[in-house]
Amino acid sequence: MKNTVLVIGGAGYLGSVLVDKLLERKYPVTILDSFIYGKRSIEKYCNDSRVEIVEGDIRNIELVNAVMNNASSVILLAAVVGDPASASRPEQTVETNYLASQMIASACRLKGKNRFIYASTCSVYGIGNKTLDESAPLNPVSLYAKTKISSEQSILQLVDNNFSPTIMRMSTLYGFSPRMRFDLVVNTMTMTAYAENRINVFGGEQWRPLMHVKDAADAYIKVLEADIDIIKGKVYNVGSEEQNYKIKEVSEIIGKTISKSAGRDVPVNIEKTSMDARDYRVSFKKIRDELNFHVTHTIDEAAKEIYDSLKSGIIKDPKQKVYYNHYFDASEDLIG
Numbered sequence: 499m500k501n502t503v504l505v506i507g508g509a510g511y512l513g514s515v516l517v518d519k520l521l522e523r524k525y526p527v528t529i530l531d532s533f534i535y536g537k538r539s540i541e542k543y544c545n546d547s548r549v550e551i552v553e554g555d556i557r558n559i560e561l562v563n564a565v566m567n568n569a570s571s572v573i574l575l576a577a578v579v580g581d582p583a584s585a586s587r588p589e590q591t592v593e594t595n596y597l598a599s600q601m602i603a604s605a606c607r608l609k610g611k612n613r614f615i616y617a618s619t620c621s622v623y624g625i626g627n628k629t630l631d632e633s634a635p636l637n638p639v640s641l642y643a644k645t646k647i648s649s650e651q652s653i654l655q656l657v658d659n660n661f662s663p664t665i666m667r668m669s670t671l672y673g674f675s676p677r678m679r680f681d682l683v684v685n686t687m688t689m690t691a692y693a694e695n696r697i698n699v700f701g702g703e704q705w706r707p708l709m710h711v712k713d714a715a716d717a718y719i720k721v722l723e724a725d726i727d728i729i730k731g732k733v734y735n736v737g738s739e740e741q742n743y744k745i746k747e748v749s750e751i752i753g754k755t756i757s758k759s760a761g762r763d764v765p766v767n768i769e770k771t772s773m774d775a776r777d778y779r780v781s782f783k784k785i786r787d788e789l790n791f792h793v794t795h796t797i798d799e800a801a802k803e804i805y806d807s808l809k810s811g812i813i814k815d816p817k818q819k820v821y822y823n824h825y826f827d828a829s830e831d832l833i834g
């Protein structure tokens with residue numbers, strides 16, 4: 499039997515995919531989550547002896563301190579996620595993304611939870627005109643990115659002989675998840691192609707690194723299973739150079755894929771102005787060279803998968819608030 503992994507935020511978009519993969523690899527899992535977006539994604543584990551589910555908020559020191567006792571490794575995904583969500587709840591964002599994260603890392607160190615993996619984001623780069631590696635200057639354009647940077651810094655300061663944290667600066671994710679999000683660029687475009695027979699692009703010239711949520715989960719498993727001396731105190735960009743895209747390229751790929759699946763032409767509307775200032779291309783050489791990490795999934799595959807889930811009615815109404823982080827809404831009306 500392998501050692502227990504505590505996945506904090508395990509009911510989320512990435513967390514629910516990662517928990518599936520950890521179980522496939524025979525890790526017992528503890529999920530700690532406050533279920534901001536409901537429990538549907540992890541309901542299937544309610545009577546599963548391999549999974550312990552704890553409902554609670556990571557801002558509750560007493561609870562977090564107790565929950566980590568049975569775990570050997572800790573993966574911290576829980577956060578107020580995305581620029582709009584953090585802008586709508588700034589206090590909760592600072593408390594969760596920075597203060598609670600710092601507290602969890604400190605407790606892990608004191609309690610000898612050596613392997614600690616922290617979910618950060620390539621949004622920390624904000625705007626940049628070169629291909630950015632992990633040493634590039636940080637240029638956050640949102641509170642979300644600022645809190646992630648503060649957490650990275652405070653966690654890395656704790657590195658010692660018994661605490662080996664790893665920071666994962668992930669690309670923007672896409673693809674189907676048991677906890678679906680339609681506020682991520684690929685998923686949004688696929689949804690509007692399906693529901694409104696059009697794709698709206700704002701700006702379109704901005705670069706963005708993208709990665710399938712299943713590939714992201716695989717990256718966490720790579721780090722979990724890597725030699726501790728390799729990953730100790732490291733920051734990794736997580737993704738692949740091939741999936742640095744201009745937003746308008748993404749719309750073209752999705753337009754083609756959905757036109758083919760639906761048997762009708764899906765037009766792409768390009769608006770010149772963009773509300774989203776982020777524009778960056780990222781190098782993923784370090785994680786490729788040090789951990790042999792390669793992605794295996796693509797945007798067109800994900801668009802097809804999401805289209806099928808909408809068409810078959812697995813997701814009844816993609817416009818429900820629960821699929822958009824900034825509403826903080828938990829009510830999900832699904833078929834089945």
Ligand SMILES: NC(=O)c1ccc[n+]([C@@H]2O[C@H](COP(=O)([O-])OP(=O)(O)OC[C@H]3O[C@@H](n4cnc5c(N)ncnc54)[C@H](O)[C@@H]3O)[C@@H](O)[C@H]2O)c1
Binds near residue numbers: 577
């Ligand atoms: N999805 C992406 O494109 C992306 C890209 C880069 C980085 N990330 C990072 O990956 C992590 C996971 O993102 P996601 O897309 O799965 O987001 P998500 O919003 O789907 O999941 C976050 C989970 O954390 C939980 N949570 C939030 N605040 C909590 C609190 N105070 N106490 C306990 N649980 C709490 C929520 O209930 C939710 O289940 C985040 O840290 C995010 O910053 C995501």
